Amino acid sequence: MGDMTGINKLISKALPGDIILLAPEDDMPESAKPEKCIIKADFDTPFELIEYAMSHPFSHYIQYKADTYTDELQISCNMLSKRSNFKLDGIIENLKGEQFERYKIDDVHRFQFRCRDDVGKIEQSIEQCLEALPRNQVTTSAVPLIIDEFMTNAIYSAPLGVEPEWDNVRQRDNSEIVYSGDRCGIVGVAANDEYIFLECIDPYGTLVPQNIISGICQTYKRGDKQVLRDDETRGGGIGSRMIWDKCVTFGINVIRHNCAMVFCVIPYRLSLRKIANHPKSLHIMVSGE
Amino acid sequence: MAMFKVSEKLFEKIHRLTIYGKIAEDVSFDGIDLTQRTIIHVDFKHVIGINSGGIREWINFMKKVPRKSRVICTNCSVEIINQVNMIEGFLPLRSFIKTFFVPYFCESCGNQTEFLIERKRRVDPIPELDEFIKCHKCGEEAEIDILESSFMAFKEKF
Ligand SMILES: [Zn+2]
Numbered sequence: 001m002g003d004m005t006g007i008n009k010l011i012s013k014a015l016p017g018d019i020i021l022l023a024p025e026d027d028m029p030e031s032a033k034p035e036k037c038i039i040k041a042d043f044d045t046p047f048e049l050i051e052y053a054m055s056h057p058f059s060h061y062i063q064y065k066a067d068t069y070t071d072e073l074q075i076s077c078n079m080l081s082k083r084s085n086f087k088l089d090g091i092i093e094n095l096k097g098e099q100f101e102r103y104k105i106d107d108v109h110r111f112q113f114r115c116r117d118d119v120g121k122i123e124q125s126i127e128q129c130l131e132a133l134p135r136n137q138v139t140t141s142a143v144p145l146i147i148d149e150f151m152t153n154a155i156y157s158a159p160l161g162v163e164p165e166w167d168n169v170r171q172r173d174n175s176e177i178v179y180s181g182d183r184c185g186i187v188g189v190a191a192n193d194e195y196i197f198l199e200c201i202d203p204y205g206t207l208v209p210q211n212i213i214s215g216i217c218q219t220y221k222r223g224d225k226q227v228l229r230d231d232e233t234r235g236g237g238i239g240s241r242m243i244w245d246k247c248v249t250f251g252i253n254v255i256r257h258n259c260a261m262v263f264c265v266i267p268y269r270l271s272l273r274k275i276a277n278h279p280k281s282l283h284i285m286v287s288g289e
Numbered sequence: 290m291a292m293f294k295v296s297e298k299l300f301e302k303i304h305r306l307t308i309y310g311k312i313a314e315d316v317s318f319d320g321i322d323l324t325q326r327t328i329i330h331v332d333f334k335h336v337i338g339i340n341s342g343g344i345r346e347w348i349n350f351m352k353k354v355p356r357k358s359r360v361i362c363t364n365c366s367v368e369i370i371n372q373v374n375m376i377e378g379f380l381p382l383r384s385f386i387k388t389f390f391v392p393y394f395c396e397s398c399g400n401q402t403e404f405l406i407e408r409k410r411r412v413d414p415i416p417e418l419d420e421f422i423k424c425h426k427c428g429e430e431a432e433i434d435i436l437e438s439s440f441m442a443f444k445e446k447f
Contacts, residue, residue: 116315134399137392137434141338141368148340152314156342219375238376239341271394271434272367 016081021073024052035285038076040064046244046280047220053282054217057210063279068265071103072249072281079253079285090188091251091263092197103265105190105197113185115178119151126189133191138268138275142246143196147187149239150200150262154185158202158260179203191268199263207260209252209284212240245276251283258288295321303328309335314342318350327358334364339372348378360384362447364405367392367435373443385411386447395424395431402431408444415444 015021020032024041028034038060043049053061060076062069078094095105109129111122123144133139155177159166163180179185183203190197215237244250247264254260267275293310295318304326323329339347354360360381365373370389372379380386390403402425408415424431 134401136394136399136401137367140401141366145338145340145368148311148313148338152340152342156314238344242341269396269399271396271432273394273434273436276436 016077019077019080022058024056035059036080038062038073038080040069040073043279046277047217049280049282050213050217050220050244053213053284057284059283059285061282063281066248066279066281068102068248068281071100074099075103075249075251075281076283079251079283090186090199090201090261091253092188092190092199095190095197102194103192103197105192108188108190108197111187111189113151113155113187114183116152116155119148119155122151122187123147126187129189130191130196133196133268136268137272138196138246138266138270142266142272143198146198146243146246146264146266147189147200149243150198151185151187153207153239153262154200154202154260155179158185158204158206161206162204188263194267194269196266196268197263198266199261201259201261203259205254205256205258205260205288207252207254207262209254209286212252213282213284216240216244244280246272247280248275248278249281249283252285253283254286254288256286256288297321299325302326303330305330305332307332307335311337312339312343312347314340314346316343316346318346318353321350323353323358324355327355329354329358329360331360331362332364333362333366333369336366336369339368344372344376344379347372348376351378351381354381356383358383362386363388365389367440370440370443373447374439380447382446384447386443391418392434393422393424393431394434395427395429397429398424398427400424400426401434402426411444411447415441 018033018036019038020029020036021038021040022028024039028037034057037058039058040062042063042065043052049061059080062072062076066072075091079091092105092108095103111125113122126143126147130139130143159179185203186201188199219237219241243264247266249265251263293312293316296307298305306321306329308331362380362384365386365388367390373386388405388407390405393402402422406415418433418437420433421430
């Protein structure tokens with residue numbers, strides 16, 4: 001780990017409340033709560049980060065060698081200190097704040113969805129929002145794929161155990177797959193000169209972040225064949241890995257039995273080859289009961 | 290957005306399938322009889338994406354390819370090649386990837402240029418790929434956007 005004393009001093013002054021910034025080799029102070037810890041590290045590979053997160057359940061893992069380190073730290077602090085706003089605003093809304101530099105945005109586009117048929121419509125709308133951006137693998141392939149995976153999970157997996165008889169919903173006719181009552185999901189998208197920001201909020205709050213992290217971990221460890229077999233019943237591994245490879249930041253925020261949000265940041269002026277090995281950040285928060 | 294569909298054509302020795310749209314968990318390959326010819330030509334040119342649920346459906350479809358048949362794939366995007374490389378069973382054993390796209394990324398303008406690479410036979414070496422080419426959009430240098438060693442892994446089997 002490099003010497004970040006200067007920036008640490010600066011940052012530790014600004015850290016609100018009981019939030020603690022730790023390096024992986026640091027001992028956690030006795031008074032600290034793991035869910036309030038931000039890990040700042042220099043993981044050699046994206047797999048190393050995932051493996052670390054598997055065995056060290058903190059909230060935020062950010063990389064000080066990333067050129068967006070201070071923005072990632074700010075996201076972590078905002079998530080830790082303003083968690084109650086997320087159901088209404090999502091994460092991306094926060095990026096309008098003056099504290100952000102590389103991630104600063106002006107506008108967020110939001111779309112509501114209630115059924116599988118909405119996926120295509122929202123993908124089309126997002127394509128229109130981003131049509132001024134260069135055409136490359138990120139804008140034409142990665143963004144639609146991530147939106148699809150986000151929404152598919154929100155529609156098929158999030159209602160499991162909450163909606164009656166949802167277990168076999170994948171086998172049913174599309175038109176039947178509709179959230180009940182007033183429930184709806186929300187997709188948010190924003191972009192600035194360098195990055196695209198995507199998020200998806202489902203109104204169930206059943207998502208278990210550890211399953212996603214462990215699914216990604218398995219794809220690295222065992223190869224995707226075995227994961228796919230497991231996937232047939234549980235969902236997870238391959239889709240999450242596809243997202244993880246294509247973004248530089250991946251975040252999950254769950255308010256149990258209330259809502260769950262996933263979000264990611266994707267640079268669109270970098271090749272996918274560079275993105276795959278870029279220092280990545282991971283944000284995981286679970287609250288409520 | 291293009292709706293998913295599969296168009297079929299039967300030739301004397303070849304059953305040609307052209308796939309359109311996104312391969313997702315709700316697609317259906319029902320009604321496609323893969324036993325009619327021993328050469329099955331799959332054209333991926335009009336596929337706009339494949340998600341994790343679609344991968345599962347695709348693998349189930351490929352399980353219906355008779356053992357003595359051969360699948361020949363054309364116009365494979367990077368996404369399709371990635372699945373071939375990562376997931377056993379994405380293509381049956383006796384398959385051949387005849388044409389595939391190699392993308393180049395230009396950091397000056399952010400645009401992408403793709404080239405279609407063709408192979409005659411599996412045993413033939415893949416032509417050496419340039420690390421850089423001139424960007425079609427702005428004329429600056431565009432860099433190959435694949436990790437050649439892992440991307441080309443498919444050529445040993447397919
Ligand atoms: Zn260019």
